Amino acid sequence: xxxSDKERKAKKKEYQSRPEVKAKAKxxxxxxxxKAKKKEYHSRPEVKAKxxxxxxKYRSRPEVKAKxxxxxxxxxxKAKAKxxxxxxxxKAxxxxxSQRPENIASKRKRETSxxxKAKNKVRMAxxxxxxxxNKEIYNLRLxxxxxxxxxxxxxxxxxxxxxxxxxxxxxxxIDHITGKKEMDxxxxxxxLGYSSSLNTTSLLRWLIKNxxxxxxxxxxxxxxSAKAVYGKCPHQK
Numbered sequence: 001x002x003x004s005d006k007e008r009k010a011k012k013k014e015y016q017s018r019p020e021v022k023a024k025a026k027x028x029x030x031x032x033x034x035k036a037k038k039k040e041y042h043s044r045p046e047v048k049a050k051x052x053x054x055x056x057k058y059r060s061r062p063e064v065k066a067k068x069x070x071x072x073x074x075x076x077x078k079a080k081a082k083x084x085x086x087x088x089x090x091k092a093x094x095x096x097x098s099q100r101p102e103n104i105a106s107k108r109k110r111e112t113s114x115x116x117k118a119k120n121k122v123r124m125a126x127x128x129x130x131x132x133x134n135k136e137i138y139n140l141r142l143x144x145x146x147x148x149x150x151x152x153x154x155x156x157x158x159x160x161x162x163x164x165x166x167x168x169x170x171x172x173x174i175d176h177i178t179g180k181k182e183m184d185x186x187x188x189x190x191x192l193g194y195s196s197s198l199n200t201t202s203l204l205r206w207l208i209k210n211x212x213x214x215x216x217x218x219x220x221x222x223x224x225s226a227k228a229v230y231g232k233c234p235h236q237k
Contacts, residue, residue, distance in 0.1 A: 095209075099193055140204040145169055148218045160220035162233050174203065175219040175227070183215060 003011065015021060027033055041047060058064060073078055084090055097103060110116055123129055136143050139152050145158035159166035181196045183189055192210045207216065223233045 104193075137201055137204070140201070140208065142169060144174060144204055144207050144212070145172055145218055147212050148174075148216060151212075152217050158218060160224040161217045162224055162235050165220035165222075171220050172218055173221050173224045174207075175213055175217050175224050176217055177217055186215065189213060189215060 016025070042051070059068075060191070072081075080085075098107075124133075142158070146156075149155045149161075150157045153161045153164075157166050158169050158172055160172060165171055178186070183194060184196050186194075191211060193206060194213075198206060207213070219227065219233075223235060226233045
């Protein structure tokens with residue numbers, strides 16, 4: 001008797017659902033040989049590509065999208081995700097993924113696209129967004145200024161390392177000790193993702209994210225400009 005594909009699948013499913021078959025399969029999956037074989041199979045490039053294509057098609061289904069959206073919006077999932085994102089392992093994973101060359105290139109391409117710039121321009125024009133962003137940047141600046149002042153200028157109050165100016169943080173700037181572009185050739189900083197093309201806000205976030213690396217100091221705008229023009233601030237002469 002020749003069975004059709006549908007009948008054969010139904011028979012296989014019925015066989016695999018038996019308790020004794022399930023127990024036997026569970027024991028087999030727990031062996032080191034099975035795990036090693038499975039790991040080797042899934043590490044093959046052709047298998048990875050096939051699985052990636054399958055998951056891409058699966059996640060693009062409307063019913064799957066709706067199901068995921070419903071699941072992600074639940075308070076239980078949000079609370080669980082918040083705890084997971086706070087773990088050092090998760091942060092290390094995100095950092096490792098974000099530093100991959102293909103992801104850096106993809107992010108740069110996305111941020112330089114006309115669509116992204118237009119969307120960002122509209123968002124930046126909203127008064128409430130600008131107010132919130134200015135507050136965020138102020139807090140980031142204060143955190144960076146306080147750290148380098150405390151560790152280099154030995155002051156609890158943000159101040160210029162050269163002349164001691166501390167009237168207001170608006171008078172202070174983050175100085176690249178060996179030069180902004182020169183630091184592109186420092187392997188330790190480049191490995192952490194440093195680039196002279198980082199804008200002010202991105203630099204602040206990068207400094208905090210990488211636990212305030214060496215090579216930076218706090219100067220007032222006068223001392224910083226004088227250093228750029230003369231190579232050394234007149235205060236030091």
